Amino acid sequence: MRPRVGVWLFGARGSVATTTVAGAAALAHGAPPAGVVTAQPAFAGAGLAPIESLVFGGHDVIDTPLAKQVERLIAGGVLPAGLNALITAELAAAERNLVVLPVAATQAEAIRRMAEDLRAFRLRNDLDHVVAINVASTEPPAEVGFTELPELRAALDAGTPLPASCAAALAAFEAGASFIDFTPSTSIRPPVIREWAVERGLPFGGQDAKTGETLVKTVLAPMFTARSLPVHAWSGTNLLGGGDGATLADPRAAESKNVSKERGLSDLLGPDVAGQVHIDYVDPLGDWKTAWDHVLFSGFLGVRMTLQFTWQGCDSALAAPLVLDLARLSALALQRGHVGSMPFLGFYFKDPVDSTEHSLTVQYDELVKWVQAC
Amino acid sequence: MRPRVGVWLFGARGSVATTTVAGAAALAHGAPPAGVVTAQPAFAGAGLAPIESLVFGGHDVIDTPLAKQVERLIAGGVLPAGLNALITAELAAAERNLVVLPVAATQAEAIRRMAEDLRAFRLRNDLDHVVAINVASTEPPAEVGFTELPELRAALDAGTPLPASCAAALAAFEAGASFIDFTPSTSIRPPVIREWAVERGLPFGGQDAKTGETLVKTVLAPMFTARSLPVHAWSGTNLLGGGDGATLADPRAAESKNVSKERGLSDLLGPDVAGQVHIDYVDPLGDWKTAWDHVLFSGFLGVRMTLQFTWQGCDSALAAPLVLDLARLSALALQRGHVGSMPFLGFYFKDPVDSTEHSLTVQYDELVKWVQAC
């Protein structure tokens, strides 16, 4: 019998999470799995949990009903008209598993209560594995000044605060769940947090899903390299509305994003490429995103040429099938007893944990290889 | 001692050939090898002929001096100002090896005289190997109605005409040279022509170098496939001036080009993708080319998204370093006694001989693997 898998979403009422839950339900009703990579034949024999068997739960700071969020996404053209009527039962089932993020006197206490919520989710739904995925708003970058586990534990008990994403990761590990960060937040960046996962014998992965502009960059940059065409400048402007846009209008949160975004390019093309990346909040764009990139390169004997591209996409609709992929893949890793970072998931991320490989094709091959070895 | 390699260009006074000859000379004077793939470290140990040792010759229907063509390309921004003064000696040396395309009563006779020109080139320059590359204007598509070698030979003797590109290929084979078609012309498409090469124990390859729009397409299309994003329509418009543009303003020649261009896309994405490709002659663009592509795809649950790109490049400056690569690589194949088609050169072509692989990354890996095996 297939193991039962639960998916715990931090930020469970946001656009990405709502699209994920609604989309899984739509697939169960026969919608084609566009954008779901693990639905490809290459992934068929590995025993991945069927999408329609996934059980969803999660934390959020807000309590707007999922059904309301689905309506909002339908109005914004993200989800198809009429979907809400079709998936009422599935939304209600997920709704019962959503919990308001606990507020506690110390973060040690908050982590304990969050872990308790995850354990309750597992028991109530009779789950074999729980995989946690952070799809909450991007935080500003933060330093965690501890390098040893005992030191971190003592500090937590003493009331020292950690970024919320770190607390989420620790709560997942305490509850025996894997943890994936879909955002560029701090979460599993500090080595001491990763150590905690290893101590508990659990896998983790991330960070910052590549869904749009960076996805295109990581196939175009290797093209220039393969053809020995020197790239002199790569400039980009991202226009986005919605909640994600509003968060990134805070320059400190945008900084997290930009660091992630630019890492790939310099790993792929070297450090001498000029150009900046802008992230602009354009409220009337709603859930949509437009990116324009301008690449200045030269051909034979230095003659200057350019490539420009414009990407117009809906982030939630690009992200949600990847969340489903990552849930299935990390459940497989859990089941196989994988401990520590999962660099073979680099295909999904702008800033892959423990990997410097950014070429999408190479990353795809690595992913398929790992799955087929399972 | 390294073998001496001669490069015979059909269309030897055109923009691509002139840029190739001038560029090889510029590299010998220390210009960096931008765009030359075989200058990458991965190709270092295979004993490829050094670019500065290549000897150039060729046929053309016109007799404008190479030095004049170089001046024209400098004025058009294709070659750097001042280059002519630096490479006078190299241009003069190549000039001595250029021959006007013979006109004969029958094509059998023309082929004999062309082959004689190649043999004279070899003797005069004391060459170990001669590699022939067709960089002449694109011809309209043509059928060659023979399937057996004796039948073809009899027809040629009887005065039946063949497309000029076929005659060029046969002349190369008669002179013991390999043959590569950089264009989409008929040349080595007919199986009977390929048989001729095999009978003579020679390698051949092509067709239709991918230098711009198609290059980008063959990295973007696999991205959509890898991410399971269905592509509904892919439309493209190519604006080009210069000699190539004027040739392609003839709808019959454009047809050859379009067939090549579209083959890759349907091999990569399947046959159900809507959209057309246009090639427009825009005289004032000179040697420059602009391509705009519009891709309509969908994400999760069918939501429609688009990717557009604009490529602005100089075809000759993109093509010339690939001609140098292909000269070096086919000389290596000749030296190793390779007989028949060279599918491992698919990296360079829109319509690779004997290959259905169009993904640039996979093609690159295949190329490197072959070279390193040598």
Add this chain to the structure above:
Amino acid sequence: MRPRVGVWLFGARGSVATTTVAGAAALAHGAPPAGVVTAQPAFAGAGLAPIESLVFGGHDVIDTPLAKQVERLIAGGVLPAGLNALITAELAAAERNLVVLPVAATQAEAIRRMAEDLRAFRLRNDLDHVVAINVASTEPPAEVGFTELPELRAALDAGTPLPASCAAALAAFEAGASFIDFTPSTSIRPPVIREWAVERGLPFGGQDAKTGETLVKTVLAPMFTARSLPVHAWSGTNLLGGGDGATLADPRAAESKNVSKERGLSDLLGPDVAGQVHIDYVDPLGDWKTAWDHVLFSGFLGVRMTLQFTWQGCDSALAAPLVLDLARLSALALQRGHVGSMPFLGFYFKDPVDSTEHSLTVQYDELVKWVQAC
């Protein structure tokens, strides 16, 4: 008391007509008049018929209910979700005025019966003026070989066929209605048809509404002229789906469109501008349209520069408010007793009747001047 105005649409169940009828109803329910030029303060004092007072009717070859068409347009994102429920009464009212295009033995007979339909519409709805607007599919170009009215009448009686758009125009004139061609079809192009209108004392106008790419062209081209920047080439590609796209996939219909589209550019920039315009049918685009234009121009001392633009719009949503404008404006002309062509409506058309002015700003000023003189 304000005169009662009826709007007769040829092609009354198509996307443009449906959006017009549904949109007028939406405005009556308080939707803001985006895209309705005559809602601007400059048009306030001229006694234009209020949009909510317009009565709609028309001919079509199909009989799909308007309400069904509205649903299709909602699904395609052209009309807002939920609009159908709001405007049921208005749709039903218009539905009662829609008539299947009569099929008759001779076109003389067809014209008589069509005119009868218009007269019945006027009587039944107690209208003071009826204005007819052709929003049917674009026809291929056609020659009408008559130059004198008696000759044309004799030919019609003898059973000679005319293009359907000419028959529509004549039916309108026979019924005492003005006629506007929103398309590039033949309709009022032949001088003899215009003479007929004059004989009946009626106004007419057109042709080929400028809603997208051409709209942008007619503000950009005067910019280059005002700044003395020579334009060398202007190339364009239009991708469109839906019914309009399917019609224009017929190269003969596309020819009508292209002639209209290119007239403005050569009137504005002179005849020496290189470049082609393509219209591609891309079925998956539905009611949406994307146009890409590439302009090659030069600055001081001949240095080459480019301007590119991409327009992504929904044709029906751009066209419908202009249909409302033209209905109101031609009702005013009728009421004022204007006879013959209406060149002051050039602001709305790619190929304005009896005008060589294409600059949008100048056209706007001419329109406002005429209205304010009324």
Add this chain to the structure above:
Amino acid sequence: MRPRVGVWLFGARGSVATTTVAGAAALAHGAPPAGVVTAQPAFAGAGLAPIESLVFGGHDVIDTPLAKQVERLIAGGVLPAGLNALITAELAAAERNLVVLPVAATQAEAIRRMAEDLRAFRLRNDLDHVVAINVASTEPPAEVGFTELPELRAALDAGTPLPASCAAALAAFEAGASFIDFTPSTSIRPPVIREWAVERGLPFGGQDAKTGETLVKTVLAPMFTARSLPVHAWSGTNLLGGGDGATLADPRAAESKNVSKERGLSDLLGPDVAGQVHIDYVDPLGDWKTAWDHVLFSGFLGVRMTLQFTWQGCDSALAAPLVLDLARLSALALQRGHVGSMPFLGFYFKDPVDSTEHSLTVQYDELVKWVQAC
């Protein structure tokens, strides 16, 4: 006899100034006046000084010979190859009139010496009128805290510093020259500086020449207004290299530019349009500039649409003919005794002095009307 006109350039060895001087010389040798608006027939009868009769001089902080700057601009593709040889005499003549910007203990003293340089230029070249134009690098915004002329004079004598552009304007006025600011620097912004010009009976104008992105904006924005299409967001990214780019890489100088750039849009479309404008320094672009603009607007019933454009131009080649225009036009104003601001020059500027009109077509009409009235 035509009056002799001298053109004094602040920033006389920069790219714009060099292109202006070289271009005027090229026109004298028969180059066509592309980009020179005053060469249009509409300007023919007003008695404007012929371009070939203009005498150039100016201040700069550097002393690189003009001929060297011309070579640099030829290498960068801004000026045509071979021009330097043709115009040696004209460059030498201008070189003799170039002066290093004086450095003095107080700015009162510097202004006196600068004015002395202008007077010497007039005497030495036997000029009837001198027109001064500021084409120096853009300064950061600055406040000038004086509102009365005597107060300002006292402060200057007391050693209080002013922005360099204000000093330049005052020096021009002291020497009886008109002053135009081609940049967004402080110069004539403070009312007290304008008062000084009026006291001396002189005309002034500016600011911030519209040569590229803003030029296009000021024809597109009125299009949306004329068609009643609500614009929700207008976002722009400008990539530029060269000296101008390096200056604007300083965020404080970029601020001056941005304020100018955005003023037009809000005057044309109102204050409620979202979106940001970025100016990025991309060194490898050299003298070239690329701008991408993204406009989000809606049509009928709120359906969202977009217009994007990419402008690729060479700023100096766009600016130089406008400098020639402004020299001729302000000489005419001087000659006619015009005193104070010249709002009829708004056609040339992003931030026109004493005008809120930004529509290019209206501005053009105002310019022609003024010239023809002269």
